[in-house]
Amino acid sequence: MQAETPRSGRKALLIITGVVAGLLFIFVGLAVVPRVLAHYFWPIERWYRSAPVQPIDFPHPSHVQVGGIDCLFCHRTVAKEAMAGIPPVEQCMFCHKIVAKEQPRIQMLASFAERGEPIQWMRVHRLPDHVHFVHEAHITYFTRKDGVLPSQVCSTCHGDVGNMQRVQQVRSLRMGDCVDCHRQNGAPTDCFVCHY
Ligand code: HEC
Ligand code: HEC
Ligand code: HEC
Ligand code: HEC
Ligand code: HEC
Incomplete structure (x- = not known):
């Protein structure tokens, strides 16, 4: 009975190491493999390239x-x-002094113009x-x-x-x-x- 303990302890250690290594392998695989593939195949790369959110949603x-x-x-x-x-904000305002000027996004635009602040x-x-x-x-x-x-x-x-x-x-x-x-x-x- 007493001789069993170190052996089962080693066995448990082996299992834990195996599980950790396995999880690490899966994690690295999931994180890295698609990136590498994306470098070579555009359809995969496209998944990562979402359309960026703009300071004003421009339609x-x-x-x-x-x-x-x-x-x-x-x-x-x-x-x-x-x-x-x-175009700079002033060019937008050429129309938007009048067009849709009550809309929230155009009011945001107008406040950039008032502050003389360029839109990034x-x-x-x-x-x-x-x-x-x-x-x-x-x-x-x-x-x-x-x-x-x-x-x-x-x-x-x-x-x-x-x-x-x-x-x-x-x-x-x-x-x-x-x-x-x-x-x-x-x-x-x-x-x-x-x-x-
Ligand atoms: C018609 C345009 C064009 C020509 C001609 C061209 N390249 Fe490129 N090259 C690009 C573009 C665009 C990129 C960036 C996108 C990419 O990495 O594919 C690039 C990227 C690269 C890179 C970086 C790759 C990386 O993974 O970061 C290297 C190195 C390179 N080119 C070498 C060359 C060599 C050597 C030649 C001549 C045999 C050449 N290029 C001719 C457009 C061109
Ligand atoms: C749909 C076809 C097409 C694509 C895609 C394309 N090109 Fe071109 N490119 C041309 C043609 C055609 C010319 C020659 C124009 C001429 O004869 O004046 C040219 C000319 C050029 C020139 C020379 C400009 C000069 O100074 O006269 C550069 C630089 C260039 N391309 C870079 C690129 C890069 C970088 C890419 C990719 C990001 C690219 N092109 C993608 C068709 C293309
Ligand atoms: C009233 C002005 C306006 C008109 C008309 C317009 N655009 Fe734009 N465009 C913008 C503004 C502002 C942005 C920056 C915001 C964004 O990316 O949505 C932009 C962004 C873009 C971009 C992305 C630039 C980047 O960052 O890579 C492309 C490509 C483009 N426009 C192409 C076009 C084409 C093609 C047309 C005609 C079919 C067109 N635009 C008509 C104002 C305009
Ligand atoms: C041959 C391919 C090609 C064609 C045709 C083309 N573009 Fe582009 N466009 C590009 C590339 C590549 C970039 C990114 C350039 C860079 O990062 O230096 C770009 C960037 C842009 C940008 C953002 C940066 C800038 O140059 O201001 C706008 C806006 C844009 N394009 C609008 C247009 C419009 C409008 C047309 C048609 C009149 C057009 N493009 C035709 C390839 C093209
Ligand atoms: C030549 C005139 C003209 C210019 C220049 C112009 N727009 Fe517009 N814009 C319009 C029209 C027309 C509409 C559509 C209005 C509608 O749907 O009733 C519009 C709609 C919009 C909307 C949507 C408003 C809503 O309904 O919520 C935004 C945001 C906008 N424009 C931003 C811009 C920005 C930013 C610029 C400068 C980069 C710009 N516009 C330049 C004519 C213009």
Whole structure:
């Protein structure tokens, strides 16, 4: 009887170690494996990329569908510069001094304008700093090639923003995606084109 104790004690220790190691293995697996897979497969990565919450919930459909406002009216530099640009509060107030001014979100907007405080919009699409992207080249090329308006080119990379209550990234825009499209269109694929 007395000789049993250390042996069963060792057995219990073994079981506990086994269970702990097993749980750790499952936990690490659940935490790490999807992240690693997400690096390679865009549909998995998309689960992690929820649409960010904005300081003021900005509805594209109200502007694009209801208001009939062109993308370039707000994203003014998209066909001329690297960045598309987001309008300053003063430009919003051009309409919202009158349009929907009794609505709570517009009252929030008006208080930003009164304080002269810029709205810190959260970025939805963001490439790492070592990557160089130029809207202008893409808009110019595809408006010519497909004979369409600049605002009809956006959906190629951004999807149907005009119908999104909250903007979400819908295309991977990872290196493989960029390079594939460059190959298909005879655009340059040298490293220095996209990397500083
Ligand atoms: C050219 C005119 C115009 C400009 C510029 C404009 N809007 Fe609007 N906005 C509208 C119209 C039209 C609606 C739809 C109103 C409706 O549904 O009755 C709207 C609706 C909205 C709503 C929803 C209001 C509600 O019903 O709760 C928000 C929020 C809003 N705009 C924010 C902005 C912000 C922020 C900017 C600047 C980045 C901006 N708007 C610039 C015309 C404009
Ligand atoms: C009335 C002004 C207005 C119009 C018109 C408008 N946008 Fe926007 N857009 C904004 C504002 C403000 C934001 C920042 C808030 C947000 O992300 O919802 C934004 C954000 C975006 C973003 C996300 C930017 C990021 O952070 O990655 C994309 C993409 C975009 N717009 C595309 C479009 C396209 C395409 C159209 C036309 C179908 C369009 N927008 C029309 C004002 C406008
Ligand atoms: C070839 C793909 C592509 C096309 C076409 C495209 N975009 Fe983009 N857009 C991107 C990428 C990639 C980013 C992120 C850039 C970065 O982080 O430097 C971006 C970022 C943005 C942003 C946020 C940053 C900024 O540049 O102000 C807005 C707004 C935007 N796009 C609007 C538009 C609009 C409007 C159109 C159509 C006129 C358009 N884009 C067409 C790929 C594209
Ligand atoms: C839908 C197709 C498509 C996608 C997606 C795309 N590109 Fe392009 N890109 C082109 C084409 C076509 C050109 C050549 C334009 C020309 O000949 O003027 C180009 C040109 C460029 C240029 C050269 C601009 C200049 O200075 O002349 C850069 C930089 C660039 N792309 C970066 C990117 C990056 C980074 C991505 C991914 C985030 C990307 N592109 C995604 C089609 C695409
Ligand atoms: C058409 C644009 C484009 C070209 C050409 C391009 N890259 Fe990239 N590269 C990207 C983008 C976008 C990213 C960031 C997104 C990602 O990691 O896929 C990136 C990321 C990278 C990274 C970081 C990867 C990581 O996991 O963080 C390396 C390293 C790299 N590129 C090397 C290269 C080399 C070497 C070449 C030439 C053989 C090249 N790239 C050509 C667009 C490009």
